[in-house]
Amino acid sequence: MANALKSITLRRLAIATVLVMAAGYALAFFAAPEDADQGFIQKIFYLHVPLATVALCGWIVAAIHAIRHLQTGDPKHDARSYVSIHISVIFGLAVLLTGAIWAKGSWGVWWEWKEPTLVSFLIVFLLYATYYPLRYAIEDRDRQARYASVFAITAGAFVPLNFLAVRLAQPLIHPRTFSSAGGLPDSMLFPFLVCLVGMALLWATLVWFELDSKAASANLRRIRRALEATA
């Protein structure tokens, strides 16, 4: 398993992402039947729900890295936590936008403030949007990383709590995601799962890409300092 993980490179991951996503969306559009109730607009489901699931899981991954950072003090875990939050915030923004478009098409409104699923996701998204000002308000690098980790753990704990609270609340119009996915026929469930795997691969590719870019910038800064010190 460890050797298999080591053999994965960013290039291979990116190729796998493209293949799985292409397969997933081809299945969603050409193989999955149209929803009897919603019709063609239900195709947004294959984009919106995987995005939301992966964004929420990404915030939990960020919390796990933050715990490891506080345990070990290793800055690489802080970088992983930061990048996981960053990519999940982008996915979260996509969830809100695609959700609003779907809501307008299905319910006739862009947003419904009485719906707990929508409002709770917005709260979680806005919570993570405050991560950036909090992080960059602190100048000292060590303190910045520690405080950011504490934030990532607290907010990460809020994600499953929020998920549970929404499931306990009375739904207004938004269906409960996993109970509805559980009730999907196989012809819809399989494309959905392929899209979900593709979206998770996309998240991992973007995280890896950004981490590599950050590592390259940090190495360049180190080389410049070393060259300037010996010049």
Added chain:
Amino acid sequence: MIPLLALQSADRYVAGAYLVFLLLLLIYVAIMAAKLSRIQRELGSLAELAERRPPGEHDVGHFRDREREVESVREETHREEAAR
């Protein structure tokens, strides 16, 4: 390309949702491409800085010369010991 007006209402919403996602992805890729080109420029300027530096104490070539010197002395000592 399908004209937007020819699309039915549901098709327009589906196309809109997928286009919004693609647009976000494209914006992210464009930002990362800008970062990558900045890294590339920085690397170029560092390469120039490294080339301009006179060979000195910290030069890699200097260490290689010393290594060769040490190696030749070591071989000479080894030969002398073998001859004895």
